[in-house]
Amino acid sequence: MSAIKNSYTNLSSAVGLGLVGLDEKDIAVDYGCMLFDSFVYVSRLCKRIVGINPSYEKLKTLQNQIVKEDVKNYDLMNANYNEQHFNEVFDCVIINSFLEQLHIEIKHNKSIFFDSMIWPKKKDDSSGEIRIDFFETVYNGLRPGGKLYLSYANKLRISILFQLSMLEPMSFLFSYNLRKGMGFVTFVKKIYLLSYYLLSQKGLEKLLKVNGFTDIEKYAVFPDHKYPLKIIPLSKLDECSFEPVQYISREGSLRRISAGVKRRVDRLIFKNFKLFGLSPSFIITAKKAS
Amino acid sequence: MLCELITNNTHNNNIALYKCYNVNKVFYRKAAFSHWGNKVIENENKGYEWFYHDSETLIEMRLRKKYFYELDIPQFKGRKFSSESIITGNEETIEKIIDFYKSRWSTSDIFAIHGDLALCNFVIDDKNIKLVDWEHFHYSDKEYYGYDIINMLFILIYHESKRTFSLKKRNKDFIKKCYIQLVEGADSSNKILEKPFQNAKEYLLKFKDRFLINSNIYDKFVLSGSPLSVLEHFDSIVTR
Numbered sequence: 001m002s003a004i005k006n007s008y009t010n011l012s013s014a015v016g017l018g019l020v021g022l023d024e025k026d027i028a029v030d031y032g033c034m035l036f037d038s039f040v041y042v043s044r045l046c047k048r049i050v051g052i053n054p055s056y057e058k059l060k061t062l063q064n065q066i067v068k069e070d071v072k073n074y075d076l077m078n079a080n081y082n083e084q085h086f087n088e089v090f091d092c093v094i095i096n097s098f099l100e101q102l103h104i105e106i107k108h109n110k111s112i113f114f115d116s117m118i119w120p121k122k123k124d125d126s127s128g129e130i131r132i133d134f135f136e137t138v139y140n141g142l143r144p145g146g147k148l149y150l151s152y153a154n155k156l157r158i159s160i161l162f163q164l165s166m167l168e169p170m171s172f173l174f175s176y177n178l179r180k181g182m183g184f185v186t187f188v189k190k191i192y193l194l195s196y197y198l199l200s201q202k203g204l205e206k207l208l209k210v211n212g213f214t215d216i217e218k219y220a221v222f223p224d225h226k227y228p229l230k231i232i233p234l235s236k237l238d239e240c241s242f243e244p245v246q247y248i249s250r251e252g253s254l255r256r257i258s259a260g261v262k263r264r265v266d267r268l269i270f271k272n273f274k275l276f277g278l279s280p281s282f283i284i285t286a287k288k289a290s
Numbered sequence: 291m292l293c294e295l296i297t298n299n300t301h302n303n304n305i306a307l308y309k310c311y312n313v314n315k316v317f318y319r320k321a322a323f324s325h326w327g328n329k330v331i332e333n334e335n336k337g338y339e340w341f342y343h344d345s346e347t348l349i350e351m352r353l354r355k356k357y358f359y360e361l362d363i364p365q366f367k368g369r370k371f372s373s374e375s376i377i378t379g380n381e382e383t384i385e386k387i388i389d390f391y392k393s394r395w396s397t398s399d400i401f402a403i404h405g406d407l408a409l410c411n412f413v414i415d416d417k418n419i420k421l422v423d424w425e426h427f428h429y430s431d432k433e434y435y436g437y438d439i440i441n442m443l444f445i446l447i448y449h450e451s452k453r454t455f456s457l458k459k460r461n462k463d464f465i466k467k468c469y470i471q472l473v474e475g476a477d478s479s480n481k482i483l484e485k486p487f488q489n490a491k492e493y494l495l496k497f498k499d500r501f502l503i504n505s506n507i508y509d510k511f512v513l514s515g516s517p518l519s520v521l522e523h524f525d526s527i528v529t530r
Binding site: 016228230231 | 356
């Protein structure tokens with residue numbers, strides 16, 4: 001009975017992964033395992049999936065859910081992201097809710113993504129090009145031609161920028177006596193680099209390029225990367241027609257009115273003015289150069 | 291290959307519709323996200339096979355049965371219509387579609403119902419009429435000939451009334467003209483055309499399982515939720 005129930009589980013929220021072109025021979029890795037449906041969807045279409053998360057509790061919850069779905073072709077790993085853990089190379093890397101993960105790390109003052117990981121490529125490099133250990137780990141773990149899928153909510157960019165601005169001066173003051181070489185200019189530059197490379201569209205694209213990725217495609221996602229109803233490739237804006245998504249509004253007339261207003265505003269912003277930089281979420285896909 | 295997500299899980303069908311931009315061609319892809327979705331995609335493929343069985347279009351269709359099914363559908367060139375199309379301004383096209391229905395549906399050995407025939411599911415050019423979105427396709431008895439056209443007319447009436455708050459006399463005359471066009475040559479055993487709108491609703495509710503709907507039928511089809519008095523009114527307009 002449970003098998004019948006499970007086989008009818010709807011994984012429509014994983015629709016973004018349809019952009020990647022998963023293959024049944026693929027072995028994938030999911031950094032963070034942030035979206036359960038995505039994890040299950042990849043397990044159904046690929047040979048195997050490896051989930052990695054620094055939180056043991058999170059992995060335990062995930063495992064309980066996975067058992068209910070009768071998923072067997074998976075491994076879970078309790079580890080930080082910025083180290084190379086695997087002997088094998090992957091065909092696909094999935095990082096859902098990228099900025100949300102970054103947000104959590106900053107909140108808990110952990111150092112998975114960025115602490116001591118951003119620095120100029122060369123010592124005397126003044127161009128501001130950076131590398132991040134995490135992306136290097138991702139790159140090294142991918143086979144040539146392997147696929148990267150990254151999704152994030154746009155609104156988090158602002159709060160992360162704010163948190164970074166708060167965190168960096170604190171870490172500077174805290175470590176001032178220990179690090180003689182570190183000056184005010186360094187940490188201002190660090191904030192600038194972090195905000196540019198991790199929070200701006202252009203910067204993130206440049207960061208991926210610097211870290212060895214090619215064929216980078218950016219997509220605007222509506223209304224949310226956790227359950228996309230509309231995804232538009234930004235390089236095909238001329239050929240795509242934007243119609244606002246239908247916001248679900250069954251409870252009360254006020255909510256219905258607000259959903260109607262939201263649709264009209266969306267039409268104005270995205271259809272008329274084509275301001276896709278304001279999209280609620282984004283997906284980025286890329287490939288490791290062959 | 292680049293893809294655009296057009297719709298996802300509409301009426302809980304567990305299916306996504308992508309528009310795919312390949313190097314030298316554009317096509318559409320329907321992808322399932324559950325076993326229910328697989329069932330719907332397989333059914334849709336049957337619909338295309340029934341409709342395009344003697345056409346080259348079928349060669350371009352591709353059903354891939356992976357864990358979740360995918361169906362690639364070619365992009366048809368021609369005029370497309372909005373899902374909220376109305377009668378006014380589309381009279382010529384509607385008459386053309388009814389003629390097409392009469393010739394295409396009456397020549398088929400096995401009678402079938404599209405299930406969601408609406409102007410927005412047609413792509414029309416000077417030479418060809420293409421029909422898409424066969425999710426609700428099913429085989430049926432010839433006695434239900436005309437169901438699809440009555441359903442399409444009702445959707446048009448619905449949107450026309452929504453936009454103009456009432457149906458103009460010329461719209462009513464036009465619906466009657468369409469009905470007469472459809473009835474010509476129909477079998478005497480027909481179970482739809484005596485009271486077309488009421489009977490079409492009855493068919494929809496009686497055989498709703500054939501339509502493969504995974505949500506409330508009243509949300510999906512405007513005909514199913516329309517009160518008897520309204521259907522009686524439109525029946526009297528066309529049959530009097």
